[in-house]
Amino acid sequence: MTATEEKRADTEVQAAGESVQPKPEQPNPGQPATMTMTLIQAVNEGMRGELRRDPRVLVFGEDVGARGGVFLATAGLQAEFGERRVFDTPLSEGAIVGAAVGMAVRGLRPIAEIQFADYIGPGFDQLTSQAAKLRYRSGGQFTCPLVIRTPSGGGVKGGHHHSQSPEAYYCHTPGLKVVMPSTPYDALGLLRAAVRGEDPVMFFEPKRLYRAAKGEVPTADYVVELGRAAVRQQGSDISLIGYGGVMPDLQKAAEALAAEGVSAEVIDLRSLVPWDRETVMASAAKTGRVVLVSEAPRIGNFMGEVASSIQEEVFDSLLAPVLQVAGFDTPYPYVQDRIYLPGAGRILNAAVKVLNY
């Protein structure tokens, strides 16, 4: 290629690039300061806002267009932004994840939906071989900022292919970031941070909280930085740490403990990779008693890393072993859906064990 050609090529791309630059988020003076919404509304709002703000953002996946997604997370988006920006794909998770990688390399900001976390499997190689490693393997020459959104977790009596919590697979894949909000506030803030960030992010949405989790959300633009846990309740006697769908159970267990005069600190990790070691260690060091809660099968779940790290780091402060409450090491069952899930009772039991140690 001659120098002139090179110049021309660059200019063309830049021109194309310019036409798709993000606009700064505009404050809207007429708006109230907060709005009440459910977790799924927050996800929907998050995508809508990013689609408005940044023409590089595209939303796609199976049935996300006219259908609005099987949970309606993308409802109304195609109507507002058209089929070029919000579209259905063929039924192939490999194609969906892989396409997101290629788009991101060419400067777009894809948000891809995988219909259920249980169906990432066919896209696993794209995630682990392409998305996770592109920046590293190219020495930073190529990057793929993208978001894979997917409903995960149990409690909807969906059997094992509509209930699994596979986040540990992706936490164990360096190069991917992994988050799981449990509140509308976090869902919106983390989604914005993920879309605006420069890395591939697995965005797990605890489906049983889609409508159950309701809350106030600022109307002004904000982000929730990846890697920061939320202390949901301060406490001094014991730390209950979880993320995703189990959070309401942690809160319930904390209330039951409060009724017995026990002051529990409740921490929502929100972000798994990276995870907030500082907040967790401070809490563990303070209370000396920790219960970790996750609904994923116990062996190899993400809390293994947290437990291992806590005892490595604040061993001397521990007054009792760090206990895990987790899913069972079985495929996710159907009829015993509720027995499988941790639940407040099981958390409370673990807490009592730790307290009486």
Add this chain to the structure above:
Amino acid sequence: MTATEEKRADTEVQAAGESVQPKPEQPNPGQPATMTMTLIQAVNEGMRGELRRDPRVLVFGEDVGARGGVFLATAGLQAEFGERRVFDTPLSEGAIVGAAVGMAVRGLRPIAEIQFADYIGPGFDQLTSQAAKLRYRSGGQFTCPLVIRTPSGGGVKGGHHHSQSPEAYYCHTPGLKVVMPSTPYDALGLLRAAVRGEDPVMFFEPKRLYRAAKGEVPTADYVVELGRAAVRQQGSDISLIGYGGVMPDLQKAAEALAAEGVSAEVIDLRSLVPWDRETVMASAAKTGRVVLVSEAPRIGNFMGEVASSIQEEVFDSLLAPVLQVAGFDTPYPYVQDRIYLPGAGRILNAAVKVLNY
């Protein structure tokens, strides 16, 4: 179908089934009691023996036929058993794993090779959705006893797609059993147990030990039961626990400790799912000091589960935190291959930290 048809159908299948029943292993009186072999020879022998013993056993994968596999693990098998029983497949891990599932349901005992553990990705959904769950989801009506053999781990300067240690993904998948031998004895014994068992087994072979690990192996038939660790060296001051390619480093660290008068117990897990809690807990309780070694990336690796379990179970016996020596949370590097891997020095350092705690 009429009753007669049913009867006939059954008889046919039984007849076909009978013709492929395993023969009992015959002792060979002329043979010496043991033979020296490398780990890869043991794997090769294991397959040869099972192919001889049981006509239901088939061996297949990419380039396992005339080529004998890229590491020569299947060398000579096609020549001895023919193309019906030892054959090449198209380049598709999904097809390989999936075909193994279907064969196993119909009564065969497939041993499928995935050329490198880094390439299981395209077969991930077959493993997690089909192989792992078939028995459970069918209430035990359908089962798929199969073995997926694959070279794994680093140390061969192969870059990230010829060096990864992805076993934690499969340990976190209930329904799969997972093993990783580090000696020829275990490779042969575990392979036999895997082939003769009734469950899907992921059989990881630490490729850097393929020729480096040499040892005596009985010529008589034996198996190494899944779920039993091997205490490689008894000790009283500290427990060094690992599996796979890092085992020689554990031994080296133990020797260095011995030179300083420290008695280290060295444990090779061999089997990850199920893992030998009894042996591990007994050792941890005895020494009170534990170092866990794995070359997989730290976050979410299998040792997280072991660390979490140890402190849960023998908390009061622990004199120091359980430390992990692990791979880094990066894609497996190329030029820094040797820096990435744990190695005896890093293990020794951790041991000293634990001892001086």
Add this chain to the structure above:
Amino acid sequence: MLEAFPTQPFQVILEDGHLRPGATFDQTPAQLRELWQSMTLVREFDRKLVTLLRQGRTTFYAQASGMEATQIGIARGLRPGHDWVWGYYRDQGIALGLGLSLTDVVAQMVGSNNDLNKGRQMPHHSGSVASRFVSGSSSIASQVPPAVGMAMAQSYLGLDEVTVCTFGDGATSEGDWHAGINMAAVKNAPCLLICENNQWAISTPVERQTRSESIHIKAQAYGMPGYFVDGNDVLAVQQAVKELADGMRNGGGPALLECLTYRVGSHSNADADAEKNYRSREQVRGWTDRDPITRFEKFLALQGQEIGSQERADFVALIHRQIEGAVQQAESSGIPGWQSMLDDVYSDTPVHLRRSYEALRQEQSGQAMQVQEGA
């Protein structure tokens, strides 16, 4: 002899119920009536189960309505209990056609103690080893490579069985669909791969699933014959399946068969409200006008074997009674207890599951504390 890669789907019965000129059939009048009964069973099963769902007695339902000729045609083209089927969630018609009892299928839908799968899967995942109908996975197209592997085993063992693998039009986009079919071709495995092309995958029409002119033409990518039948013509489907399966028994290789039909119900009850957003009532009506059961009834009438209105009413009433009986049987058999949750993960019970068992035993027997649950 079925023709590969035809431009028009193979038909035996024309839309108006007449026998296609040149077409033949060899079913006895009793066999023809049985076909009608089986299709009607599938249709009424849908109706009844939708009612039960509304009553809260099941949790999920996906109709096969409109696809009865395809599913019964497949089942009747095979040797039940001899040939194997790896189907998918919408295959209740094949399951019933292969001889799973109403009790079996209903128990699976309820997840009750008498479910052959022990209540381990959501509705629509029947399986029966006696009927050689494999309990499926929800993961679309994941049945294809295993079905091919099974066919490879059959050929290795020298059995005269075939394996049928069914899937929807949407499934053809998945990587494993391709991986499996390619393997079948290369290994010449006696696997009959059948696409139940009902033209929709939830909200995605087949034209946006693939740009190929048809599904069966995809067989060319594998050097395999592709066949095309009218999936609303039960005799065409049965004949095609039988001819292809018998060819495989005699050493023939795999084939891809496309049955063109239509999903007249919603994707599932979860989709019923949303459906209006993606397809027109006119399109659906166009296909209800081409109802496979109505067409077969016209054919029977033209053959002098009309289904009388009393006969129909009696048969429908019988089915509903039987289903009601099956539901009651399922309900009264109870739901698998917590112990069952830990069984069948492996052939044995490894230590970690024994520990879980012990922990759950304590919890469930009330030795552990309880917290008030519920939203």
Add this chain to the structure above:
Amino acid sequence: MLEAFPTQPFQVILEDGHLRPGATFDQTPAQLRELWQSMTLVREFDRKLVTLLRQGRTTFYAQASGMEATQIGIARGLRPGHDWVWGYYRDQGIALGLGLSLTDVVAQMVGSNNDLNKGRQMPHHSGSVASRFVSGSSSIASQVPPAVGMAMAQSYLGLDEVTVCTFGDGATSEGDWHAGINMAAVKNAPCLLICENNQWAISTPVERQTRSESIHIKAQAYGMPGYFVDGNDVLAVQQAVKELADGMRNGGGPALLECLTYRVGSHSNADADAEKNYRSREQVRGWTDRDPITRFEKFLALQGQEIGSQERADFVALIHRQIEGAVQQAESSGIPGWQSMLDDVYSDTPVHLRRSYEALRQEQSGQAMQVQEGA
């Protein structure tokens, strides 16, 4: 105009070097010479690198010998630095053809400090953002869906770029190959999918990879045109690629292009000994007789532009000197240190990597104990 689904591969130059009757070409004599030089560069790169490997100065090598016309034809059919290429490990010819310097490609093979990829991958994984040649993954066919996604982005952005995705014959069996191509067709993405059919995938011949009569016919499964060129004819490849790419620039959809060629070297140095177990020397010899560079030289001679033996010798010597220079440059630039191992995992450095950095810093600065390493 290239014809879709031809029975014979498209040729411009016949085996004996004559222009095919009816064929045309528009290259200037200088451009023709450049093609010869580029192909010769690729050939000599193989020779020299094999030598370096024997000398222990690299660790792994996979020859493209025999495939030079395909790879240079592809590169010369594109607008380098403008169009994008997602290639695979054997594409050193495309990399060099697109303008990666010998220094770049050699540095990647060595994993030295001047490697654009920072020594992060084994040899054969070059990448250069300036040349729009994407650093690849070893995972076969995994480049296909990303390449398609990139083409979707280009069409969304209204750019007149195309994305070329190359892969081997073996790659066509992978699920992601299918998933990606199907997506390209449905989305009408300007992606040119090129199979470098060298007839072997390690020890597996293409006939046991697929039973389809060719690779390009697989395009029918996607409703996409399939083209077929003689991959040992550099003018044919260049013309085909240019015509197809230009068609895509003007709004055309994707296409599958098969270049029929042959891998005359072993799969890689790791395969050199084993090769005799799976393919005959006769087969290899049959194809060395059809050498693409020799054919092009005959063509040049017939066009009155013969490559003189002195010219050839000088050019070869020049290349070897340049490669030697590149190797020395790589070697003297050193190897990335331990710090680099922890960079570029993310755009930022999360706490766990900061901790690793600190731990390694201590260890590498000798603050940690050392154990004697080595077998």
